[in-house]
Amino acid sequence: MIKLLIADDEALVCIGLQSMLKWEQFNIEIVGIAHNGAQEEEMIDTLRPDIVISDIKMPIKSGLEVAGSVRKKYGRLPLFIMLTSYEEFQYARGAIEVQATDYLVKLELTPEALSESIRRAIGILETYQAMESYPKLVHRGNIQAQRDKFFIRLFNNLFENKNQYLLQKEDLDLDLPGAAYLVCTCRILGPDTVPPRGDKLVALCSSTVQMAKDTLSSVSPCYVTSLDLRNFAVALPVPETDPRLWMPDIQKLLGDMASVLHNYFNVTIIGAIGFAVEDPYLLRESYLAARKALPAAVKERSFVFFTEGEALAQEHLLFDFSESRSEIRRAFEEMDTRALYTIISRMIEIFDGRSDLLVPATDAACNILYMATSLLADGENIVEQIFENEPEGYRAIYQMHTIEEIAGWLIQFRDGCSDILSTRRQSYKEQVVKNVQEYIKRNLGSKLSLNQVADVFNFSPNYLSHLFSKVAKVNYVEYITEIKITAAKEMMVRGEGRIYEISQKLGYESAFYFSKVFKKVTGLSPRDYMQQIESGTEDVRSQ
Numbered sequence: 272m273i274k275l276l277i278a279d280d281e282a283l284v285c286i287g288l289q290s291m292l293k294w295e296q297f298n299i300e301i302v303g304i305a306h307n308g309a310q311e312e313e314m315i316d317t318l319r320p321d322i323v324i325s326d327i328k329m330p331i332k333s334g335l336e337v338a339g340s341v342r343k344k345y346g347r348l349p350l351f352i353m354l355t356s357y358e359e360f361q362y363a364r365g366a367i368e369v370q371a372t373d374y375l376v377k378l379e380l381t382p383e384a385l386s387e388s389i390r391r392a393i394g395i396l397e398t399y400q401a402m403e404s405y406p407k408l409v410h411r412g413n414i415q416a417q418r419d420k421f422f423i424r425l426f427n428n429l430f431e432n433k434n435q436y437l438l439q440k441e442d443l444d445l446d447l448p449g450a451a452y453l454v455c456t457c458r459i460l461g462p463d464t465v466p467p468r469g470d471k472l473v474a475l476c477s478s479t480v481q482m483a484k485d486t487l488s489s490v491s492p493c494y495v496t497s498l499d500l501r502n503f504a505v506a507l508p509v510p511e512t513d514p515r516l517w518m519p520d521i522q523k524l525l526g527d528m529a530s531v532l533h534n535y536f537n538v539t540i541i542g543a544i545g546f547a548v549e550d551p552y553l554l555r556e557s558y559l560a561a562r563k564a565l566p567a568a569v570k571e572r573s574f575v576f577f578t579e580g581e582a583l584a585q586e587h588l589l590f591d592f593s594e595s596r597s598e599i600r601r602a603f604e605e606m607d608t609r610a611l612y613t614i615i616s617r618m619i620e621i622f623d624g625r626s627d628l629l630v631p632a633t634d635a636a637c638n639i640l641y642m643a644t645s646l647l648a649d650g651e652n653i654v655e656q657i658f659e660n661e662p663e664g665y666r667a668i669y670q671m672h673t674i675e676e677i678a679g680w681l682i683q684f685r686d687g688c689s690d691i692l693s694t695r696r697q698s699y700k701e702q703v704v705k706n707v708q709e710y711i712k713r714n715l716g717s718k719l720s721l722n723q724v725a726d727v728f729n730f731s732p733n734y735l736s737h738l739f740s741k742v743a744k745v746n747y748v749e750y751i752t753e754i755k756i757t758a759a760k761e762m763m764v765r766g767e768g769r770i771y772e773i774s775q776k777l778g779y780e781s782a783f784y785f786s787k788v789f790k791k792v793t794g795l796s797p798r799d800y801m802q803q804i805e806s807g808t809e810d811v812r813s814q
Contacts, residue, residue, distance in 0.1 A: 272300040273393065276320040278311035278337075279354065280329045284377065288324060291382050297389055308332025315341055320349050322392050327355040338371065350392045354380075372478065391481055418443050420645045422496040424729065425551075426454065426504060426558040427641045428596070435726035436552055442727055445494075447551040449508030453517075454557040455525060456565055457483070457542035459501045460572070464537075476500045479536050486528045498641075499666045504561075506554060512547040518576065525574050543568045544576045562634065599639060603646040604734050606700065608689040615639070615685040619678050632677045636668055639684065646729060647692075657687030703728070704742040707735070711751060715758055716778045721747050756792045759785075763801050770797045 275294065279285050285304050294301060302318045305311035309331040315323065325334035332340075338351045351371040356378065372395055373388040394415050421439055423429070430436040440447070465475050480503050484495040487505060494506040507524075509517040521544060529540040543564035545557030560577040568575045595614055602611040622632040644650040658665040668680050707728060711719055725732040739747045755777045762773050774785035789797045 272298050273322060273396065274302045274318065274320040275299050276303045276305065276311070276314055276318060276323045276349070277301060277325075278305035278308075278314075278323060278329065278334065279326040280306050281326075282306070284326070284354070288385075291380075291385055292389070297393065299389070308334065308337045312337045312340060315349060321396055322352065322389075323349045324352045324354060327353050348396070350396055352388050352392060371474075372481075387485070391485075394481075395477060418445065418494070419496045421445065422494060422504065422506065422554075423498065423641050424645055426496075426555055427638050428555045429600075429642060429645060429729070431600075431726075431729075431731065433552055435729070438723060438726045439729075447506075447508075449492075449551075451509050451512050451547040451549050452506055452551050452554055452557070453509055453521070453545050453547040454554055454561050455505045455507065455521075455542050455544045455574075456498075456558065456561040457503050457505065457525075457540055458565070458569065459503075460539040460541060462537040472500065475536060475538070479532055479538055479540075482532060482535060483528055483540070486531050487524065490524060490527075500664075501666060504558065506551075509547050512549060514546065514576070517547065522574065529574070539572065541568045541572050542574050544574065546577055559634075563630070566630075595635070596638065596642070599642055600646065601731075601734070603642060604730055606692050606695070608693045611692070612685055612689050615681055619681050619685075622674055622678055622681075624674070626674050629672075629674050629677065632674055633668065633671065636677055636681055636684075639681070640665060640668065643684075643688065653688070653691055654684070656691060657684060700738055700742055703730075704739055707739065708743070708750070711754060715755060716776055718778050719751055752788060752792060755779075756789055759789060759797070760793070760800070763797070764804055770801070773797070 277285055277288050279288070285306070289301060289304075299322075302320055303314045305314050307330040311323070311325060311329070311334070312332065314320075315337070323338075325337065327334045334351075334353055338353070341349065341351075352373045352375065353371045354375050354377055356376070372392045375384065375388060397416070421443055424439075425436065430439075459476055459479055465472050477497075480495060480497050483503065483505075484493075487493050487495065487507075492508060496504045496506070498504055505525075507521065509521070511517075525540075525542060525544070532538055532540050543561040545560035545564070548554060548557050564575050564577040595618060598614050599611065601607070602614060618635060622628050622635075625632075640654065643654055647653060654665045658667065661667050665684075668677075671677055671680060707724060710724065710727065717723075721732050721736055725735040728735065730738075736747050739745075739750070743750060745753070759773050759777055762768065762776070767773065768776070770786065771782040774782045777785070779785040779788075786797050789795075789800070793800060795803070
């Protein structure tokens with residue numbers, strides 16, 4: 272369970288916080304109550320909570336002082352939600368300085384507000400946990416991170432086909448019922464008081480994106496996706512594709528969001544809005560249009576709309592990345608460092624000295640970046656490691672303005688990726704197969720065809736089949752059969768239904784086919800097996 276510590280010098284506040292929510296519904300255990308700053312820090316040292324709800328002003332040490340001290344000792348965790356009786360802005364700024372996930376005014380605190388703040392903290396906690404371990408695909412614990420990857424793949428045309436897109440959309444419980452959708456790409460500018468990199472910047476930007484999500488979703492259903500530290504994208508529904516019917520509303524919606532974020536975090540939000548598409552699968556076209564318009568937004572420091580004239584003016588500059596994309600996908604899937612090195616080197620040669628190709632070169636570099644973070648297990652940590660000595664890490668790609676800078680970034684990525692992946696090939700492949708096996712066990716009620724599972728994991732069926740056989744020492748179909756028949760035997764021992772009910776629970780098309788497979792594997796029909804269980808035959812229970 273998630274461990275929570277409450278710290279406030281007012282006993283009634285502590286009691287109120289304990290009773291305000293049903294904490295078990297959030298998988299949270301309250302492990303302690305502190306009544307001053309010194310006691311709070313001591314309990315953090317001994318209990319090591321995941322989340323701390325702390326009053327800002329307390330005896331002995333303030334909540335801000337405790338948070339600052341704890342941050343130096345333990346890094347990102349625990350997460351702090353700061354409480355105060357005051358509404359002065361300097362307290363909010365102080366909360367930002369110690370990377371608090373939220374800042375709540377006691378007099379305005381409601382169960383709904385506290386619930387939202389807790390959910391926000393849990394989401395950040397899960398993100399940190401996901402960064403420190405291999406991601407488990409579509410595990411409910413880090414579903415937001417998986418949804419972010421889904422939209423990154425969608426925006427950058429990284430799905431092999433529409434079926435793969437639909438399968439992952441369904442698996443992630445994503446609902447896109449609008450008549451049409453568009454993408455707005457946003458950038459966070461400032462403030463000058465925050466260092467260009469480090470935990471303070473991470474806390475500021477993650478809090479800004481979260482508040483952008485909260486602000487927008489309170490008005491219109493939308494999906495906000497972090498692209499990197501300072502850039503995020505918003506997929507918004509509109510009534511139809513004709514921009515005359517939605518431009519004023521979208522302008523106001525985004526303007527209001529930017530105003531809220533500026534007042535709260537002292538940041539400036541600028542962005543570019545693409546055109547609307549009826550099929551969400553085509554959101555990549557709206558995203559690309561928004562990306563083309565983003566330089567104008569940066570220049571004007573405001574929100575701008577893509578126009579058809581821009582498309583005609585820039586079309587001759589576009590670089591066809593489609594062939595390279597499929598080659599790079601294969602290289603990442605197979606951890607083929609030699610192929611990856613060759614492909615990126617070829618791209619660098621194409622862009623060398625071509626200042627007119629700055630926009631497509633930047634777009635190609637970003638595509639490679641997104642492919643690395645979405646296709647590689649632990650991908651974000653890998654690219655962080657490659658660019659760990661750069662002031663803004665791998666995100667510096669968005670601050671580059673010359674073709675030489677883009678080429679330098681690609682060279683650094685190419686060399687670093689080749690070095691790291693060459694040492695991780697076997698462990699990475701083992702983890703991929705382990706993730707597939709866990710997915711199969713969680714979804715035994717589905718048919719689990721090779722094509723379907725390959726689509727879920729964003730691999731080609733041939734590659735997944737080859738990898739599975741090589742690592743698991745059994746082919747994919749045999750593994751599925753073995754796991755399902757083992758589960759069927761366990762269900763029979765526990766008396767969990769009749770034969771046709773068990774076959775349905777395990778995703779078989781018919782009880783007849785299930786019986787045929789069962790007999791082939793065990794040598795007994797399901798009926799004979801169940802009869803021997805009922806008669807108490809010991810060797811059946813151990814089969």
